[in-house]
Amino acid sequence: MTVQLTLFNSKMEVFKTIKSLQQTLSHKVGKSTLGLVPTMGALHEGHLSIVKRAKEENDLVIVSIFVNPTQFDKKEDFVNYPSTMQADLEALEATGCDFVFVPSAEEVYQGNLSADSFDFGGLDKVMEGKFRLDHFDGVATIVKKLFLITRPNKAYFGEKDYQQLMIIKKMVEMESIPxxxxxxxxxxxxDGLAMSSRNIRLTAEQRLAAPEIYQTLLKSKMLFENNDLKKVKNFVKNEFVQNKELALEYFEIADSETLNPASEILPESKYRAFIAVFAGQIRLIDNIALN
Incomplete structure (x- = not known):
């Protein structure tokens, strides 16, 4: 099924079913390169920058919009996830996106609404995985399905979800997906706040306070140059103790490749700082390269 857009002279095609999408892709892609940008909708400039990057590097681009139920550890987060479909489609049309896939959960999971189990070699046991049980099994399950449905040459993921990015790389390697x-x-x-679909749910006070997350990461990067992990962690913890709007869930310094939390700083290794903060019930994450 192809969705009719309320857009003027749009060349972008929108699909709800796997069959109609694959029929069109098999007809139109041919020897052209296809770039995939998986999203859960509620698109902002961060998403659109990824789509534009994909447009620069591929002949054709497909964006998926699907709020995946199997990656949410809290039902209320799934229920409350913002939906702005018409605005999303208009924004994608303006970028020159070629195809959009907007399936239902029934279409994607075919009656078996459950996540597969993966062995990510420990990548999923730290940070986000530690606080969001089975989250990455759900992520890998839907991304694998999207890869097999669309067969892209390249797929694009933002580094804000850096741990997710590394896990998807691992899944592709394990499953031998080309x-x-x-x-x-x-x-x-x-003001430095990492763009997120959740930002629109912040109160005025929370939004005013939220840039401190990135400011704290920048300061932690400066402290990291002195090679004192304990000092960096204590600094970050203390930054949020007196904050009325923001509550620290975790701060971790980890190896950029293995995601193993650092116990000492090795000169040949690359590290990133990862942070998760609650603004009321809204959970915000960010990260930064340290060296």
């Missing part, structure tokens, strides 16, 4: 995973840098608001 797709190149392309990381795209974090897109930020002018």
């Amino acid at each position: 797709v190149e995973i392309v990381p795209v840098g974090i897109f930020r608001e002018k």
Whole structure:
């Protein structure tokens, strides 16, 4: 089924079913390169920057919009996830996106609404995986399905979800899926807050306080140069103790490749700082390369 857009002279095609999408892709892609940008909708400039990157590097681009139920550990987060479908489609049309896939859960999971189990070699046991049980099994399950449905040459993922990016790379390697995973840098608001679909749910007070997350990461990067992990962690913890709007869930310094938390700083290794903060019930994450 192809969805009719309320857009003027749109060349972008929107599909709800796997069959109609695959029929069109088999007819139109041919020897052209296809880039995939998986999203859960509620698109912002960060998403659109990824789509534009995909447009630069591929003949054709497909964007998926699907809020995946199997990756939510809290039902209320799934229920409350923002939906702005018409605005999303208009924004994608303006980028020159070629195809959009907007399936239902029934269409994607075919009556078996459950996640597969993966062995990510420990990548999923730290940070986000530690606080969101089975989250990455759900992520890998839907991304694998999207890869097999669309058969892209390249797939694009933002580095804001850096742990997710590394897990998808691992899944592609384990499953021998012929797709190149392309990381795209974090897109930020002018005040440094990492763009997220959840940001629109912040109160005025929370939104005013939220840039401190990135400011704290920048300060932690400066402290990291002195090679004192304990000092960095204590600094970050103390930054949020007196904050009325933001509550620290975790701060971790980990190896950029293995995601193993650092116990000491090795000169030949690359590290990133990862943070998760609650603004009321809204959970915000961010990260930064340290060296």
